[in-house]
Amino acid sequence: MTPARTARAGDAERGTLDKAADENFPVAPFFLPRAWRADLMAVYGFARLVDDIGDGDLAPGGADARLLGVSPEEAKDRLALLDAFEADLRKVFDSTPGHPLLRRLQPTVRRTGLTPEPFLALIAANRQDQLVQRYETYDDLLAYCELSANPVGRLVLSVTGTSTPERIRLSDAVCTALQIVEHLQDVAEDLGRDRIYLPAEDMKRFHVQEADLATPTAGASARALVAYEAERARNLLNEGTPLVGSVHGRLKLLLAGFVAGGRAAIRAIAAAEYDVLPGPPKPGKIQLLREVGVTLRGEG
Numbered sequence: 001m002t003p004a005r006t007a008r009a010g011d012a013e014r015g016t017l018d019k020a021a022d023e024n025f026p027v028a029p030f031f032l033p034r035a036w037r038a039d040l041m042a043v044y045g046f047a048r049l050v051d052d053i054g055d056g057d058l059a060p061g062g063a064d065a066r067l068l069g070v071s072p073e074e075a076k077d078r079l080a081l082l083d084a085f086e087a088d089l090r091k092v093f094d095s096t097p098g099h100p101l102l103r104r105l106q107p108t109v110r111r112t113g114l115t116p117e118p119f120l121a122l123i124a125a126n127r128q129d130q131l132v133q134r135y136e137t138y139d140d141l142l143a144y145c146e147l148s149a150n151p152v153g154r155l156v157l158s159v160t161g162t163s164t165p166e167r168i169r170l171s172d173a174v175c176t177a178l179q180i181v182e183h184l185q186d187v188a189e190d191l192g193r194d195r196i197y198l199p200a201e202d203m204k205r206f207h208v209q210e211a212d213l214a215t216p217t218a219g220a221s222a223r224a225l226v227a228y229e230a231e232r233a234r235n236l237l238n239e240g241t242p243l244v245g246s247v248h249g250r251l252k253l254l255l256a257g258f259v260a261g262g263r264a265a266i267r268a269i270a271a272a273e274y275d276v277l278p279g280p281p282k283p284g285k286i287q288l289l290r291e292v293g294v295t296l297r298g299e300g
Contacts, residue, residue, distance in 0.1 A: 028040040028041045028044065029253075029254065029257065031250050031253060032250050032251075032254060033250070035111075036159065036160060038107075038108070039108040039111070039112060039159045040156065040159060041104075042101075042104045042105045042107075042108040043105070043108065043152070043155045043156070043159065045101040045104055045105065046089075046101060046102065046105050046119060046122070047122055047152055049064070049085075049099075049101050050082070050085060050122050050123055050126050051122075051126065052064075053078060053081045053082055053085060053126060054078060054082065054125075054126030054127075054129045054130065055129075055193065056076075056078060056193075058081075062075045064081075064099070065081060065084075067098055067099045067100070068081065068084040068085055068088055068098060068099055069084055069088075069098060070084045078126075078130050079127065079130055082123055082126055082127055082130075085099070085123065086120065086123050088102050089102060089116070089119055089120070089123070090116065092105055092106045092109055093109065093116055108159065112158060112159050112161070113158075114155065114158055114159070117151075118151035118152075118154050118155050118158075119151070121146075121147045121150075121151045122147070122148065122151050122152070124147050125144065125147035125148035126148075128144060128147065128148075129195065132144075133194050133195045133196065134195075134196050134200055135196075135197060135198075135199050135200065136199065136200045136201060137199050137200075137201050138199045138201070138202065138232070140199065141180075141197060141199055142176060144197075145175070145176040145179045145180070146172075146176075148179060149175040149176055149178060149179035150171070150172040150175045150176060152175055153168075153171035153172065153174060153175040153258075154168055154171060154172075156171070156254075156255075157171060160247075160251050162247055162251060166246070167243055167246055167247075170239070170240045170241075170242055170243035170246070171240065171243055172240070173236045173237070173239040173240030174236070174237060174240035174241075174243060174255075174258060174259055174262070175240075176236055177233045177234075177236035177237040177240065177262050178233075178237075178258065178261070178262045180197075180229060180232065180233040180236070181230070181233045181262050181265045181266060181269075182265075183197035183198070183229075184226055184229055184230055184233070184269055184276055185265060185269065185276060185280035185281060185282075186276075186280055187213055187226070187276050187277060188213070188276070188277050188278075188279065189280070191210075191213050191214060196210065196213065198213075198225060198229065202225060202228065202229065203225065206221050206222075206224050206225040206228065207221050208221050208222050208225050213277065215277060216277065216278065217275055217277055217278060218274065218275040218276065218277045222274075222275075222277070223273060223274040223275055224274070226269065226274040226275075226276055227270075227274045230266050230269055230270065230274065233262065233266060234263070234266055237259055237262050237263060237266075240259070241259055241295065241298075243255055243259075244256045244259060244295055244296070244298075245298060252296070253292075253296070256292050256295040256296050257288075257292055259291075259295045260288055260291035260292040260294070260295045261283075261288060261291075263291045263294075263295070264283035264287045264288045264290075264291045265281070265282070265283055267283060267287060267291070268281040268282055268283040268287070269281045
């Protein structure tokens with residue numbers, strides 16, 4: 001690899017990993033063992049990049065497409081990029097991938113025995129995003145979250161060597177809740193991509209039309225709909241919270257941070273009176289720390 005290409009690869013890698021600071025939950029906080037932090041950032045890099053491909057949010061210049069061997073003519077074809085990304089992912093398990101974020105992932109896979117399935121599910125979710133822009137029922141949305149969110153929690157459990165069937169079940173509830181909360185925060189942004197993750201049956205129930213989601217501020221019906229979906233997410237978080245008490249030490253604090261991030265985001269949405277259309281309501285650090293304490297005490 002030439003020095004110029006190496007520099008571009010490094011820029012692409014850093015640009016993706018830097019987005020960890022904007023998430024609702026801590027990705028790889030300082031208090032974790034160094035090996036865990038490295039492994040979790042490697043998993044995050046994969047998940048963030050596949051989402052950026054699916055959302056069309058890759059850094060300008062086409063560096064990621066070149067690293068994946070995609071021609072300039074196909075560099076804006078998200079399905080072609082996802083196909084190339086999947087092909088490069090498979091090299092993680094049997095040879096040497098081309099993208100630096102996948103090369104970063106390879107030692108984690110070898111050290112922890114991760115399998116391709118959760119990574120392939122995340123790619124499948126982003127393929128689905130190119131083909132499905134609306135969800136008729138809540139169950140349809142849950143099936144999407146099974147691909148788009150739950151694999152991340154399962155990867156965290158695998159990386160930390162704490163995976164059991166019951167913890168996977170609880171983790172799935174937490175991850176689905178976090179995905180729903182993110183969808184609620186991003187209603188306006190998603191609509192700009194011609195995607196709506198509010199179930200159509202619920203929109204009908206609350207008399208919300210798609211045009212109601214394109215206004216600068218939400219009306220009473222749209223706010224009621226968001227409040228309803230936020231309550232569903234809160235219930236899922238509560239269902240999954242025993243996951244925190246099932247582990248010990250620094251992992252307990254990490255998982256409490258995940259749950260607390262979701263709870264704090266829901267509180268921020270409620271504080272905005274469920275008007276998410278001006279932009280995503282975000283919790284402050286004090287609120288997040290307060291929710292971590294509540295979660296660790298087994299309250300709320």
